[in-house]
Amino acid sequence: MRIDILTLFPNMFKNILEESIIKRAIEKNLIEINIINFRDYSPLNNQQVDDTPYGGGSGMVLRCEPIFLAIDDIKTEESKVILLTPEGKTYNQQTAKDFSKEKHLIIICGHYEGFDERIKTLVDYEISIGDFILTGGEIPAMILIDSISRLVDGVITSGSLESESFENNLLDYPTYTKPREYRGLTVPEILLSGDHKKIADYRKEMQIKKTKEKRPDLLK
Numbered sequence: 012m013r014i015d016i017l018t019l020f021p022n023m024f025k026n027i028l029e030e031s032i033i034k035r036a037i038e039k040n041l042i043e044i045n046i047i048n049f050r051d052y053s054p055l056n057n058q059q060v061d062d063t064p065y066g067g068g069s070g071m072v073l074r075c076e077p078i079f080l081a082i083d084d085i086k087t088e089e090s091k092v093i094l095l096t097p098e099g100k101t102y103n104q105q106t107a108k109d110f111s112k113e114k115h116l117i118i119i120c121g122h123y124e125g126f127d128e129r130i131k132t133l134v135d136y137e138i139s140i141g142d143f144i145l146t147g148g149e150i151p152a153m154i155l156i157d158s159i160s161r162l163v164d165g166v167i168t169s170g171s172l173e174s175e176s177f178e179n180n181l182l183d184y185p186t187y188t189k190p191r192e193y194r195g196l197t198v199p200e201i202l203l204s205g206d207h208k209k210i211a212d213y214r215k216e217m218q219i220k221k222t223k224e225k226r227p228d229l230l231k
């Protein structure tokens with residue numbers, strides 16, 4: 012899978028591409044991530060990308076030409092274009108799964124007051140990461156990169172994904188590791204029993220209990 016990020020702040024992405032699972036996925040050629048400064052596509056001499064809003068109002072608005080020109084340059088028949096905006100559909104694990112099956116994603120990060128509305132004619136999806144306002148789309152883009160990359164075939168072992176939170180509308184079961192006892196806190200006996208059927212039943216029961224307590228909305 013290839014992911015192209017259009018941003019005005021490419022340096023913000025350095026660390027996320029050079030650490031942990033994403034780094035390994037890139038090294039194994041399972042994903043390709045390109046960080047593109049859309050200022051490079053500005054047709055203006057000073058590489059300006061923003062301007063004051065028509066009709067007045069505060070802040071600067073991103074002009075549409077750099078984004079149109081960048082999309083003209085990198086979009087193929089296989090591309091899906093995602094605009095990060097607080098107005099979009101709220102992102103969740105199902106959307107991450109759907110995106111992980113695409114061959115090429117182009118993710119547009121806004122900044123300042125937002126975009127010229129005409130940019131929306133270019134996009135397949137408008138995505139928000141929640142009902143709050145961030146300075147720019149870079150952190151939301153990192154959230155998409157991270158959550159999508161780990162679902163791409165071969166990036167992590169599929170067993171790790173099977174019982175994760177949000178699979179089958181349940182939260183994950185509680186996990187423990189050594190030591191068996193710490194400051195009087197013990198590990199549930201059943202996990203030490205070696206009885207795989209009982210352990211599986213216990214974990215399922217705990218998933219349902221935890222989901223009922225913490226996220227009853229998932230069970231509806």
Ligand SMILES: C[S@@+](CC[C@H](N)C(=O)[O-])C[C@H]1O[C@@H](n2cnc3c(N)ncnc32)[C@H](O)[C@@H]1O
Pocket residue numbers: 095096097098119120121122123124125126138139140141142143144145146147148149151
């Ligand atoms: C300061 S925000 C613009 C907010 C816009 N004026 C509004 O009220 O909807 C600048 C950029 O950050 C990104 N952004 C901010 N919050 C976001 C969120 N919750 N989800 C996705 N992107 C967000 C978007 O790309 C947005 O264009």
